[in-house]
Amino acid sequence: MxxxxxxxxxxxxxxxxxxxxxxxxxxxxxxxxxxxxxxxxxxxxxxxxxxxxxxxxxxxxxxxxxxxxxxxxxxxxxxxxxxxxxxxxxxxxxxxxHLPLDAHPVLGNNAAIAEILALENIEALDPSERNPIGNIGYLKQPMSPEAFRALLTEKLGFDTIHLPASTTQVQKIGFCTGGAQDYIEKAAQQACDAYISGEVSERTFYQAQELNVHYFACGHHATExxxxxxxxxxxxxxxxxxxxxxxxxxxx
Structure with a gap:
């Protein structure tokens, strides 16, 4: 008690x-x-x-x-x-x-995603934030976008939606769980190959193409x-x- x-x-x-x-x-x-x-x-x-x-x-x-x-x-x-x-x-x-539980470097949703996907060298998606809401991590080896989608689907138990960009491999991954699809622009600013969040909007399809960042929607609930x-x-x-x-x- x-x-x-x-x-x-x-x-x-x-x-x-x-x-x-x-x-x-x-x-x-x-x-x-x-x-x-x-x-x-x-x-x-x-x-x-x-x-x-x-x-x-x-x-x-x-x-x-x-x-x-x-x-x-x-x-x-x-x-x-x-x-x-x-x-x-x-x-x-x-x-x-809410946000404090996304951002915590050990207990948080983003920390869990990084561990599940075995991402390395974790850093802030937005370096100006005192307590970063989003992060960047690196795959040990580059993967094709298709193989990465399959990995996300397997590890997170959600039929991941992939909005493609033109690059043929991904290694530098931006991520923020839940409904943070518009952080794809921050991922583009940090030269990420791909960006992960939970939800997806109609506009995200065009952002992925024009920012040249693969977008993977893995489920709001599933990522949190x-x-x-x-x-x-x-x-x-x-x-x-x-x-x-x-x-x-x-x-x-």
């Missing part, structure tokens, strides 16, 4: 949450029990994830995509009201970390499964409490 306040303080410090200008609040979003015995982690605080937390008698739901995003309407009604009401009724805390699991495991080890991961395989 651990105090909720101590868990939040540790996570905020570990992830340097205060240093990020984000689209939603990082850390404690809905306060539940003051003591935590069990954590359930999930990519998104969907109703299904909340139902799983209730069923598993979790005290804390840890997610990458929480609530209260910029631009959302203020009234808590409809689908959002149902979700929040369920958390409050069952005294379950909602804790979300890892950070919450790594963070939950780290919390578990730090505070000696139980955790589990809830997988709802979102095909987007």
């Amino acid at each position: 651990a105090k909720l306040s101590e868990i939040i303080q540790w996570c905020d410090g570990t992830l340097k949450a205060a240093e990020f200008k984000d689209y939603a609040p990082n850390g404690l979003q809905i306060e539940g029990k003051t003591e935590v015995n069990k954590i359930l982690c999930a990519v998104t605080a969907s109703q299904t994830a909340i139902d799983a937390a209730i069923e598993q008698k979790a005290d804390l739901l840890l997610v990458h995509h929480g609530y209260f995003w910029k631009g959302e309407p203020y009234p808590i009604t409809g689908m959002r009201a149902k979700r929040i009401k369920a958390l409050i009724q069952h005294d379950i805390s909602l804790v979300g970390y 499964r890892y950070g919450v699991q790594r963070l939950a495991q780290a919390i578990s080890e730090q505070f000696n409490i139980e955790y589990s991961y809830f997988e709802l395989n979102n095909p987007i």
Whole structure:
């Protein structure tokens, strides 16, 4: 058992949450029990994830995509009201970390992608960022774009979409998980051969051609499964409490 306040303080410090200008609040979003015995982690605080937390008698739901995003309407009604009401009724805390959990060099989504793909010599995609949201890494050996797509599909469990450029081999890889398709321009500025993110837009097809950077869309959910699991495991080890991961395989 651990105090909720101590868990939040540790996570905020570990992830340097205060240093990020984000689209939603990082850390404690809905306060539940003051003591935590069990954590359930999930990519998104969907109703299904909340139902799983209730069923598993979790005290804390840890997610990458929480609530209260910029631009959302203020009234808590409809689908959002149902979700929040369920958390409050069952005294379950909602804790979300967005950009800090992308950027962390050990626990983060990008760090996990680099390890899974065995990328080397990791550096910032944007050298001007204090806590880089995107990264660059290098394959040990150059690969054809087709072989690299097959590797991504195998390792990430997602039918990767490849938007081709004209180069016949890739080795210097830019990457940022989730919905960061427009960072392909940063990848081009850094002379990357290819760029990986989760989602894809209509405009990305033309950007890949005209910037001459192969683009690989590997799934928003599929690229962001890892950070919450790594963070939950780290919390578990730090505070000696139980955790589990809830997988709802979102095909987007």
